[in-house]
Amino acid sequence: MVIRALGEDEIQARMPALPEWKHQGDRISRHFRFASFVEAFGWMSSVALVAEKLDHHPEWRNVYSRVEVELTTHDVEGLSERDFELAAEMDRLARG
Amino acid sequence: MVIRALGEDEIQARMPALPEWKHQGDRISRHFRFASFVEAFGWMSSVALVAEKLDHHPEWRNVYSRVEVELTTHDVEGLSERDFELAAEMDRLARG
Amino acid sequence: MVIRALGEDEIQARMPALPEWKHQGDRISRHFRFASFVEAFGWMSSVALVAEKLDHHPEWRNVYSRVEVELTTHDVEGLSERDFELAAEMDRLARG
Amino acid sequence: MVIRALGEDEIQARMPALPEWKHQGDRISRHFRFASFVEAFGWMSSVALVAEKLDHHPEWRNVYSRVEVELTTHDVEGLSERDFELAAEMDRLARG
Numbered sequence: 001m002v003i004r005a006l007g008e009d010e011i012q013a014r015m016p017a018l019p020e021w022k023h024q025g026d027r028i029s030r031h032f033r034f035a036s037f038v039e040a041f042g043w044m045s046s047v048a049l050v051a052e053k054l055d056h057h058p059e060w061r062n063v064y065s066r067v068e069v070e071l072t073t074h075d076v077e078g079l080s081e082r083d084f085e086l087a088a089e090m091d092r093l094a095r096g
Numbered sequence: 097m098v099i100r101a102l103g104e105d106e107i108q109a110r111m112p113a114l115p116e117w118k119h120q121g122d123r124i125s126r127h128f129r130f131a132s133f134v135e136a137f138g139w140m141s142s143v144a145l146v147a148e149k150l151d152h153h154p155e156w157r158n159v160y161s162r163v164e165v166e167l168t169t170h171d172v173e174g175l176s177e178r179d180f181e182l183a184a185e186m187d188r189l190a191r192g
Numbered sequence: 193m194v195i196r197a198l199g200e201d202e203i204q205a206r207m208p209a210l211p212e213w214k215h216q217g218d219r220i221s222r223h224f225r226f227a228s229f230v231e232a233f234g235w236m237s238s239v240a241l242v243a244e245k246l247d248h249h250p251e252w253r254n255v256y257s258r259v260e261v262e263l264t265t266h267d268v269e270g271l272s273e274r275d276f277e278l279a280a281e282m283d284r285l286a287r288g
Numbered sequence: 289m290v291i292r293a294l295g296e297d298e299i300q301a302r303m304p305a306l307p308e309w310k311h312q313g314d315r316i317s318r319h320f321r322f323a324s325f326v327e328a329f330g331w332m333s334s335v336a337l338v339a340e341k342l343d344h345h346p347e348w349r350n351v352y353s354r355v356e357v358e359l360t361t362h363d364v365e366g367l368s369e370r371d372f373e374l375a376a377e378m379d380r381l382a383r384g
Contacts, residue, residue: 037345038145041336042189045237046138048329052241057325061349093138096192133249137240141333144233145340153229157253230337234381238330285330288384 005078014084021087027072028083032094034065043067046093047086056082058090101174110180117183123168124179128190130161139163142189143182152178154186197270206276213279219264220275224286226257235259238285239278248274250282293366302372309375315360316371320382322353331355334381335374344370346378 006014015023021030034040040062051057059070071087073080102110111119117126130136136158147153155166167183169176198206207215213222226232232254243249251262263279265272294302303311309318322328328350339345347358359375361368 037336037340038142038189041145041333041340042138042142045141045240045329045333046134048237048325049134049137049241049244052325052329053244053247055245057352059349059351061347063347064345093134133240133244137237137244141233141237141336144229144333145337148229148233148337148341149343151341153256155253155255157251159251160249230334230381233337234330234334237333238326241326241329285326 003073003076003080003082005073005076006080006084011079018084018087018091020091023079026078027070028079028087029068029070030087030090032067032069032090034067034094036065040065040067043093047090050089050093051086054082054086056086058086099169099172099176099178101169101172102176102180107175114180114183114187116187119175122174123166124175124183125164125166126183126186128163128165128186130163130190133160136161136163139189143186146185146189147182150178150182152182154182195265195268195272195274197265197268198272203271210276210279210283212283215271218270219262220271220279221260221262222279222282224259224261224282226259226286229256232257232259235285239282242281242285243278246274246278248278250278291361291364291368291370293361293364294368294372299367306372306375306379308379311367314366315358316367316375317356317358318375318378320355320357320378322355322382324353328353328355331381335378338377338381339374342370342374344374346374 011023015021018028021028032043034043044062044067047058056073061068069090071083073083107119111117114124117124128139130139140158140163143154152169157164165186167179169179203215207213210220213220224235226235236254236259239250248265253260261282263275264270265275299311303309306316309316320331322331332350332355335346344361349356357378359371361371
């Protein structure tokens, strides 16, 4: 699959489906908060499986029950369809 | 904490709180079914954290989205409070 | 990728690369033993990522530091290249 | 177990055992680099089990095969024995 950078219009069209995410420059980001480390890390394990399958990995920082995620596509120096695909999966898995 | 084998009356008193679990001999068991391997393994990761913290580990078998769990307490050759504690956590984490 | 069942000759040709594995009927199996549950589950997490990426999942049973694995390819009712690929990755990841 | 802040002398006495770690103010930090995301996340899963058992959790950031770790003990506003215990386990698990 060819990956290409999304244009600003394409990005804006996708943001309403991700109301908890912020868009800034070449990345989108969200802070997730869970009931405890146990829930946070279980979620990270599910997300890791999805990320490896998509061959698209997050930049994420975990402190106890919180996970801060940033998504970008280095190969295109911008945002691609994969970032929005992974973000949607992250949201879905966080809903349980 | 001293671990002791629960008597049959004590076991019967605890089973109603675990309606999906079966009791047979020295063990309780449940079959969990998830939406996919991604959800199943995320749940296993959360459970693994709880198990390690309790120092009480399941016998479990995973095939894709299904996980079959058996709990027993080898040290007492029977069921102990820890089995019911871990079973309750497994149920709670499976509800998401 | 088309998946097909390997013939007996093809299976025999692949077994020497997996000296710890046994072949029986439509499956290959191996028992892994780790230093503790912590090491066992870390390995399972790595393997889970590989399995999800290959879209080929093990039948595995974990009890504390031991993991019993069986691999087969249901779609072909036998063994396919994927079983040998996943087995080789499991071995590699267990060597650390 | 009572947790207390280690004094500067106590910290300096422990640093030689952690040659890859840096000490700055109230924290110690190390950058881990693995062969791939698969190895990095397997290691994180093992570490997560240890952290939950110690009830002491890292601040960590993962990007593909790299994990940046910072350890501190919020309760004592400094470094405690637990930070050095967790750091040593992280090193041990990274050696495989």
